[in-house]
Every structure is written in structure tokens, then in C-alpha cells.
């Protein structure tokens with residue numbers, strides 16, 4: 534089933550002054566949230582007890598959890614220490630995810646830095662293959678890893694690069710499609726329902742219907758410049774886009790069941806529910 538929810542806690546949530554995230558699960562449920570993405574962007578810093586307690590609180594109101602792995606991951610690195618760190622960031626994220634009782638972990642693939650893009654990509658695929666094998670060795674066969682499409686030209690993570698990564702793995706490697714990133718990277722290419730269909734049809738061609746149908750989604754409107762993403766906006770923006778309505782129509786028409794996480798700047802709970810309500814109005 535399609536699910537909607539925010540990435541992290543929005544401004545309204547913070548204004549409630551809950552002592553911890555787990556204390557706010559009823560507040561989220563009352564707003565209609567089905568899904569909550571917990572970000573470890575700055576590092577995996579949660580104890581097992583605290584993760585389990587948080588997971589139980591979310592489960593008690595029927596909200597699914599996902600996690601975002603640290604932003605420092607760069608699978609295209611050539612440095613041994615950094616390669617080791619990548620493995621640790623991902624395995625720690627998966628462990629926390631397991632303790633939360635969730636099953637999807639999103640991560641940013643990395644950037645070429647000084648390498649040629651093709652060379653960086655081959656290093657990245659090689660590192661990723663090892664991580665997929667290790668995930669299996671650790672017994673995380675029930676957890677999905679979701680490499681994300683990125684918003685800046687300088688980052689790896691075009692739609693085609695994500696398709697290559699997903700093809701490399703088993704059934705538990707699925708894409709995280711950040712439509713705001715795709716739009717920002719190419720200066721506003723997503724305008725119409727057909728623009729969304731082109732993206733989704735390319736995914737179906739590359740990785741098959743099933744993985745496309747259960748894709749993880751990041752959605753926000755994003756300001757961009759010639760080099761791509763500048764900053765996340767809210768749904769009040771009417772300049773940069775992209776607009777969510779045509780995407781919801783495509784998901785409905787194609788009978789897809791993605792997990793849709795909203796990353797608006799501060800209004801992510803409200804905006805995720807705008808998407809959910811629009812989607813439900815199509816039924």
C-alpha cells in the first residue's frame with residue numbers, strides 16, 4: 534500500500550515541545566501520517582534501547598519507519614579508511630533500522646571529487662557490490678537499501694546511475710527517487726504528467742515494474758541554479774517546482790505503491806498530507 538509521511542520532525546512538531554520523537558507519535562497519527570523517516574544525516578547516534586523504544590512507539594500507532602544513512606557516505610572514494618567508514622555508516626544505519634522495526638534505508642551514493650565520472654562510477658559499483666554482499670552476511674536480508682537520485686551535477690546519482698546501482702543488487706535493492714532533485718539537477722525539466730511518466734517508464738525499462746512500483750520517494754520543491762540544487766522549499770513555492778499532483782496521478786494510474794517521504798523545509802508533515810489527500814481524492 535502507498536504510504537505518506539515526513540522526513541524528520543517539522544516546525545509544528547517541534548513547537549509541541551515533546552521530550553523525544555517517540556512522545557509525538559499520536560500527534561503525527563492524528564494528522565494522518567503513515568510513515569516517518571528518521572535521519573542519521575550527521576551520524577548514527579542512537580542507542581539500541583532508544584531505537585527499540587522509538588520503534589515500539591511508532592508501531593503502536595501503525596506508523597512505518599524508514600531511515601536515512603549519514604550524508605558523508607561516498608562509495609566512489611579511493612581511500613581505504615573512507616571505504617571502511619562507508620561500510621560502517623551503512624551497517625550502523627541498517628542496525629538502527631532493524632531496531633526501529635522498519636525496513637528501508639536511503640543513502641546518497643557519493644561524488645567523483647577529482648575522478649572522471651565513468652571511473653568514479655565503476656569504483657562506486659564495485660564498493661556497492663561488496664556492501665550488498667556484506668548486508669547479506671550480516672543477516673539483513675529483510676532490509677531494503679535505497680540509493681537516491683541526487684540534485685547537484687557534481688554528485689553521482691542521475692536516474693541512469695541509480696538504475697545501474699539497483700540492477701546490481703538483489704530484490705532488496707530498490708531506488709529512492711527524489712523528484713525534486715531530478716528537477717533541480719536539470720533546471721526544472723519536470724512540468725507535466727508526461728514528464729513524470731518518462732521517468733517512471735525509464736525505471737520500468739531498467740529495473741522492472743515490481744521494483745519501480747515499490748520505489749522509495751523523496752519529494753519537495755527545490756530551488757536550483759545552473760549547477761542544480763540550492764535549497765529545499767515548501768509547497769507554498771510556485772516558482773521552482775516540481776508540482777506533486779501529476780506524480781500522484783501517475784502513481785494512481787500505474788497502480789504503484791511507493792513510500793512517499795516529504796522533505797519540505799519545515800512544513801514536511803503538512804505537505805506530505807497534502808500529497809496523501811490529493812492521492813486519495815483520485816480514488
Ligand SMILES: [Zn+2]
Pocket residue numbers: 601639640641681751
Ligand atoms: Zn537524501
